[in-house]
Amino acid sequence: MQEIVDQLAGSDQAAQTARTLLLPYLNHAATMYESGYATRDDIDASMRFGCGYPIGPLALIDAIGATTVASGLEKLYVETGDELHEPVSILTEMAAGGTTFAEAVGADDDGEPQLRHEISTVGVVGTGTMASGIVEVFAKAGYDVVYVGRGEDKVAGVLATITKSLDKAISRDKLDEDGKSSILARLSGSTSRGALADADIVVEAIAEDLDIKLELFRDLDRICKAGAILATTTSSLSINDCAAATSRPQDVIGRHYVTPARSMKLVEVVSADETSPEVAETVRALCLSTGKHPVSCGDRAGFIVNALLFPYLNDAVKLHEAGGGTLEEIDDAMKAAKLPMGPFQLLDVVGNDVSLAIQETLVATFGHADWLPAPTLVRLVAEGKLGRKTGAGFHTY
Numbered sequence: 247m248q249e250i251v252d253q254l255a256g257s258d259q260a261a262q263t264a265r266t267l268l269l270p271y272l273n274h275a276a277t278m279y280e281s282g283y284a285t286r287d288d289i290d291a292s293m294r295f296g297c298g299y300p301i302g303p304l305a306l307i308d309a310i311g312a313t314t315v316a317s318g319l320e321k322l323y324v325e326t327g328d329e330l331h332e333p334v335s336i337l338t339e340m341a342a343g344g345t346t347f348a349e350a351v352g353a354d355d356d357g358e359p360q361l362r363h364e365i366s367t368v369g370v371v372g373t374g375t376m377a378s379g380i381v382e383v384f385a386k387a388g389y390d391v392v393y394v395g396r397g398e399d400k401v402a403g404v405l406a407t408i409t410k411s412l413d414k415a416i417s418r419d420k421l422d423e424d425g426k427s428s429i430l431a432r433l434s435g436s437t438s439r440g441a442l443a444d445a446d447i448v449v450e451a452i453a454e455d456l457d458i459k460l461e462l463f464r465d466l467d468r469i470c471k472a473g474a475i476l477a478t479t480t481s482s483l484s485i486n487d488c489a490a491a492t493s494r495p496q497d498v499i500g501r502h503y504v505t506p507a508r509s510m511k512l513v514e515v516v517s518a519d520e521t522s523p524e525v526a527e528t529v530r531a532l533c534l535s536t537g538k539h540p541v542s543c544g545d546r547a548g549f550i551v552n553a554l555l556f557p558y559l560n561d562a563v564k565l566h567e568a569g570g571g572t573l574e575e576i577d578d579a580m581k582a583a584k585l586p587m588g589p590f591q592l593l594d595v596v597g598n599d600v601s602l603a604i605q606e607t608l609v610a611t612f613g614h615a616d617w618l619p620a621p622t623l624v625r626l627v628a629e630g631k632l633g634r635k636t637g638a639g640f641h642t643y
Contacts, residue, residue, distance in 0.1 A: 376451040498521060
């Protein structure tokens with residue numbers, strides 16, 4: 247942590263780059279907390295477990311000092327005129343009072359969540375990478391899992407993917423053959439949604455298309471037993487819309503995994519307007535029982551992670567466009583600040599098309615003109631340079 251503080255306090259170009267990109271990110275995190283959207287602990291955990299950051303943004307403000315952060319933002323605001331660079335009121339108040347987030351708000355611990363619904367059988371709809379990872383996570387945790395795909399080949403593909411993953415675990419001495427057999431015995435694949443009738447919770451991981459998801463939720467409402475929880479893994483669509491497609495909006499919730507689901511610890515638990523507290527608590531408890539770290543938030547574009555991460559990535563592109571450094575210089579500066587990847591490396595991993603779509607969604611939701619997608623990002627997507635998956639993006643692979 248001290249290395250990050252030292253990097254931000256430096257006087258060289260790398261330190262200036264880090265301040266230019268991290269200070270608005272910290273301001274946005276403070277804004278998110280001040281608005282009551284998420285707790286201090288959940289905001290910090292989201293960036294640690296969802297992005298691999300060594301420290302959460304609010305804890306980093308405490309480490310740097312609210313006075314330093316606020317004064318740095320004020321300088322940036324004078325230079326840019328960007329309203330998003332004006333220090334949020336909680337920062338100026340903490341700077342004036344010499345307080346920290348930890349001192350100001352205390353602990354956010356409401357105790358360990360409990361399973362308020364009995365969960366023994368889990369249903370998963372989808373056969374892609376995300377769905378396969380979710381099936382594996384639940385089966386490893388001891389749950390019987392019924393997964394549904396559109397064809398026998400898709401269903402078989404899930405089993406093949408999980409088998410390959412388990413074989414890799416065996417080769418690394420993290421699993422034995424008996425453990426593999428036990429996990430596979432808990433799996434049941436089907437091409438019929440009717441197989442989900444007895445599931446206690448159904449998690450959908452199908453295409454990010456609202457019409458397709460609404461059709462599915464209407465069908466699940468018809469098929470699933472009373473009291474079954476219906477969860478969506480969407481990262482950008484409305485949970486409220488999915489809930490409204492059913493006669494049981496109290497049982498509908500967002501359960502957003504970070505890719506790859508089998509290894510990343512974070513799950514954003516997103517309550518819609520009518521989601522019952524018992525359902526939300528059960529889903530948080532279920533996350534813990536499968537080795538995941540749940541964070542809670544409301545139904546709003548970007549949730550916690552994407553709303554904090556993608557404006558920072560977009561700012562990095564704009565900094566490069568303005569002559570603030572080469573791609574490599576900016577990547578290296580942020581890695582020197584102990585982020586696991588530089589922004590352009592991360593954009594290429596996520597996919598520039600995905601990044602552009604998320605940024606456009608954030609602009610549509612929050613209306614910040616300075617969040618408009620950087621022209622270079624738009625151009626790369628138009629040219630089909632989507633990142634690692636196409637062999638070229640900001641970098642060439």
